[in-house]
Amino acid sequence: MKLEGTQTLPATVETVWKSINDPETLRRCTPGLKELSETGPDAYAATLTVGIAAVKGTYKGTLTLSEKQPTTHLKIILEGTGGPGFMKGEGIVDLEPQGEGTLVKWTGDVQVGGLMAGVGQRMLGGVGKMLIGQFFKCLEQHLGTDA
Amino acid sequence: MAVRKIALRINGKTYTGRAEPRKLLSDFIREDCGLTGTHVGCEHGVCGACTILLDGEAVRSCLLFAVQAEGADLATVEGLADGDRLHPIQQAYQDHHALQCGFCTPGFLMTTLALLRDTPHLTETDIREALAGNLCRCTGYQHIVAAVAAAAAALASGAHPDAYPPFARRVGDSVDPARKERKRNAANDRRTTGAASTRRPRRT
């Protein structure tokens, strides 16, 4: 399932870049993230409880940052398995200066398997976009405080 | 999880059992009451194999917890035949070859029972629409539709006055179908206006 979007953030590309790479930001802003512990450079073990309303699942897996081109380009891979099945999301984030802020362009390729995928197909795309939107909203709120 | 005592009536007979709240009514009927005519297919409310009557209404027993049926009147497929004498609806299904493996059949029979009780006169479209909540993988449905039409004719002929035993009626219903219809509408409305539209939106 492919998702994409854009977001404008009221901070410089340097500030946004720093924020996205900061484990504290990831910890705070990744929706449903319960645990994040560093296992190596740009690699983390993660536990996420993600879902919508009463439909929730806990996934255990990894979060990896790669393809880093400082202040412009980044790849985030989040994958995990759990009761409701498995999920793997690969996100590419591109940053561009726009006026005094930053234009964030993201594309995501999300695979979801197991029960959640079969039954929840109607809402996966929309919920996925929503969760990514939550991530950026949180990021926006905390920009500048982590500078 | 605290096990509870559950007492209910099935086909006019009282059954009791003990079950956790999470035990589905379909499983309680089969395992605790020993009535395995009610079948379990999908357990999420789409196939209709588990259809029974609860206080006279056709419902999916896999979407009810047994504790919810405490004190209720259920009707299952075992209540249809009278000893060796098939119920007219069962006879129609047999006559029209409306079953092959028979797995979906109890669900269809219970849906048909409630359907013909409430709507004695049906077009083929009405029948197909009313049966849409029961899935069959064997027959292709044509013979089932024919069987229901035949059963409707048989029941409307008045030759089967005992086709709807008390446990197969809606709670609080009288026996006379015409009076039933008026009573039901009156019970649902604070005023009976007599206005009714039969327009049905088509799914396109």
Place this chain on the structure above:
Amino acid sequence: MKPAAFEYHAPRTVDEALALLDAHGDEAKVLAGGQSLVPMMNMRLARPGVVVDINRLPALDYLTLDGGALRIGALCRQRAVERSALTAEHCPLLRDAVRLIGHLQIRNRGTVVGSIAHADPAAEMTAALTILGGEVTATGPGGERTIDADELFVSYLTTSLDPRELITEARFPVLPAGAGWSWTEIARRHGDFALVGVGVVLSVRAGVVADARIALTGVGPTPVRATHAERALAGAAPGDALWEQAAEAVRAEVEPDDDIHASAAYRRHVAGVLTGRALAEAHGRAREAA
């Protein structure tokens, strides 16, 4: 598939139900019809620790006409609303929408209020409440409050209710005198969730469209009022050209998602087609206001 264990309560008074919700907060789920909740529990997609069964509260099972609206209690079954002469006479759009919910067996247990509280993105009742400008009464630890349809539906399966609140009643205003209505859906099989559903209420005065309301389900996380299309209709001369114009406006306005059942492009296209048909049908039913 069997549900995970839970603590079960079947309160005998509304106050008892509220006390349970207050005590357990978002660990509790209300069980009314169960036609959405129990499948999720059976598949273990939902695992509430506490289930509050409100089926032993007959005081919540009512359907009345009061002050220009149909008042539907939390326990009123969809089938009752479908068969009621009150619905047929005063709010036939609601009847047309209710009878397309799932199948008969589902409607025998499912409740109108439950469908609203569940807020499925392809539900009929949420769009019906939206198009008729309805509201609900939610009761919780802070007392009773009224929530308009516009403020109730937040996202997929998400309303603005607090977990400790119970919707006790939904109110659907009756159709304005002389208004035409239409509810139409498309799905691959009878009883499936709608891929797209459209409701229209249309009033005509002095030969032009006096008031038009269009609501869609299945094109986003919540029901969508097609306000651009509505504005295009106001004051204009009814006819096929106008319906096509409105259909185009709806296509431009909605932002559906792709999924395995239908692409966004398909949903967008069909939203326009159904809007055109619904407008034509509603116009055919409209009577000039005296």
